[in-house]
Amino acid sequence: MTAQVPPAESDLPGKPTAASRTTLSHIMTVSDTNLLGTVHGGVIMKLVDDAAGAVAGRHSGGPAVTASMDEMVFLVPVRVGDLVHVRAQVNWTGRSSMEVGVRVMAERWNESSPATQVGSAYLVFAAVDADGRPRAVPPVIPESERDKRRHQEAQIRRTHRLARRRAIKELRAKRVAEGIDDHR
Numbered sequence: 001m002t003a004q005v006p007p008a009e010s011d012l013p014g015k016p017t018a019a020s021r022t023t024l025s026h027i028m029t030v031s032d033t034n035l036l037g038t039v040h041g042g043v044i045m046k047l048v049d050d051a052a053g054a055v056a057g058r059h060s061g062g063p064a065v066t067a068s069m070d071e072m073v074f075l076v077p078v079r080v081g082d083l084v085h086v087r088a089q090v091n092w093t094g095r096s097s098m099e100v101g102v103r104v105m106a107e108r109w110n111e112s113s114p115a116t117q118v119g120s121a122y123l124v125f126a127a128v129d130a131d132g133r134p135r136a137v138p139p140v141i142p143e144s145e146r147d148k149r150r151h152q153e154a155q156i157r158r159t160h161r162l163a164r165r166r167a168i169k170e171l172r173a174k175r176v177a178e179g180i181d182d183h184r
Contacts, residue, residue, distance in 0.1 A: 056125035092154030096134035
């Protein structure tokens with residue numbers, strides 16, 4: 001059964017970028033560490049997904065699920081005792097999907113030095129109804145020049161994501177047509 005996707009043009013009023021922007025903060029403890037003694041990347045990824053999910057839900061006005069994590073970059077290790085701030089905002093919206101950009105910052109919990117960027121990520125969320133079917137999302141309205149740049153970059157990432165999926169699908173179909181069935 002194919003899911004019904006909302007029409008291309010949303011009747012919903014647009015929302016400015018700032019309407020759903022949020023920051024999630026968490027102090028890293030020993031229970032968050034990996035075998036090297038730094039904070040496990042999976043802990044940071046969960047915080048990223050939590051913050052992005054909150055933003056997607058706020059923007060769409062209801063449930064939204066993670067469809068993909070387009071990119072996660074770790075720039076600097078996070079240490080025990082770091083206060084991590086995960087800042088997220090909607091960069092782009094489609095019919096039922098949203099790209100959420102996330103910046104991860106860290107600072108020592110007991111120092112007054114400025115926070116350092118330790119990572120970034122882009123996630124795609126799909127807004128869903130109570131039955132798990134796609135539902136329309138309001139368009140995002142970029143406010144600042146930075147928001148406009150992020151919106152344009154998100155469109156480029158979307159184009160690349162769709163082209164990559166199409167190329168992989170075509171390659172697999174070609175291999176099946178050649179009698180090669182190796183994707184079990």
